[in-house]
Amino acid sequence: MNFRAIALPIGRLLVLISAMMIVPALADALAGNRDWQVFLVSSLVLGTAGLLTALAFRGEPPPSNFREAIIFVNAAWFAFSCAGAVPFVFSELGIGITDAFFESASGLTTTGSTILTGLETLPPGILLWRALLQWIGGIGVVAIGIWLLPGLRVGGSQLFALESSESSTKPYGHTWPFLVRLLALYAFLSITCAALYMLCGMTAFNAVIHSMTTVSTGGFSTSDQSFGQFPGVTVYWVASLFMHTSSLPFLYLIRSVEKPPAKRDTQVLLLLAIIFVASFGVFLAERYVVYDTPFHMFTLAVFNVVSVISTTGYAANDYLQFGPAVIGIFFVLTFLGGGGSGSTSGGFKMFRIAILANYLKCLLRKMVRPHRVLEPRYQGALVPNAVLEGILVFAVLYIGTFAGFAMIYFFLGLDLETALSASITALANVGPGVGDTIGPSGTFQTLPDTAKWCLAIEMILGRLEILAGILLLTVDFWRD
Known part of the structure; x- marks a missing residue:
């Protein structure tokens, strides 16, 4: 088994996650919160680790068989949960490793369970990072459901093969054409949801946060009251529409x-x-x-x-x-x-x-x-x-x-x-x-x-x- 091939994509994706930490760092810097330093240092350390890993194993083929794919996806979820927990540990939240890993794993798996209270008083960087974890995790979940799980015969992608001549594990024949469609749809849903939330009266910050956690079906919010903080009924129907849409198979949405x-x-x-x-x-x-x-x-x-x-x-x-x-x-x-x-x-x-x-x-x-x-x-x-x-x-x-x-x-x-x-x-x-x-x-x-x-x-x-x-x-x- 080629474990070097497993380490290579983990290193590359770790660089991507570390780059995403720049967003909450900028938000905290603009708000005058000292946690911007935590996000920046975390980004540099994790990004360096990921880059060195990618360079050390460059030239290796990607996971090429079912066993390597299974090991990769398990290692990836654990590694990224650890990486996502780093800013929580060293921020001014004052939480330990257990709580930080729980919050990070809950975000990346788009579960939405939380150990945090007083969300209204938290700095913008932490709120953004929680939403970004769910948004990143959401697109990762879709990819796993389409490319890995058909090999386990417990996923649903095989069902598309019942109605077409295409291989269910390789939509559109190749990875890249489908990946472009997937990212475009995910971005379109996120942007449209945020725009509609703002039309319903949300601030731009709340709209962005909730659009990411709605489309990813994650559920992290900016208040302990969750959606109870928003008045009126229009915002609830918008949220219901996008939650329902995102709970449908993305392959089905693209083909529709x-x-x-x-x-x-x-x-x-x-x-x-x-x-x-x-x-x-x-x-x-x-x-x-x-x-x-x-x-x-x-x-x-x-x-x-x-x-x-x-x-x-x-x-x-x-x-x-x-x-x-x-x-x-x-x-x-x-x-x-x-x-x-x-x-x-x-x-x-x-x-x-x-x-x-x-x-x-x-x-x-x-x-x-x-x-x-x-x-x-x-x-x-x-x-x-x-x-x-x-x-x-x-x-x-x-x-x-x-x-x-x-x-x-x-x-x-x-x-x-x-x-x-x-x-x-x-x-x-x-x-x-x-x-x-x-x-x-x-x-x-x-x-x-x-x-x-x-x-x-x-x-x-x-x-x-x-x-x-x-x-x-x-x-x-x-x-x-």
């Missing part, structure tokens, strides 16, 4: 722009149906607790539902105060996740639910008439056995990983509600959990350090669709 599909996509319709049903249920429960205009209550219901199911994690209000039924709705939504692989959202994802539902339907019909030949389909095309097996394996691992980490948190002293909620919100990369401690109005600050490290690992596992991380623990993976 270039050549609108002749038929509607199943995962998109399923996602919209769940959003409608859940929003209506939350709205009905909200009417008995909150005295407000029906339209405003429905707006908040839709916003909160889209925020959770897209795994963004914004909050307009403390929706957990609406009763056990609403708590149950949001707990289930946390499991589901957005449209599909190759999007910035996390969770189980709609395409897997659609395929498993069709598979279950086939099994039930076979039980009635055993001699019938029925195969699961998606968008009218047969689902290959390899893809179906991968999804079934993922489902088992998803539940098993959730339960395993929940038990760890319970044994570390968390109450059962918090342990279960913390596990699924980290695994699905949602952000806020359920309960007084880590709910929409709380933070993860008071959790034990061991629990924070476990949560950070679980966030990364969730971003790697679990299997990419678990493979490293198997003996066969390391055998030649």
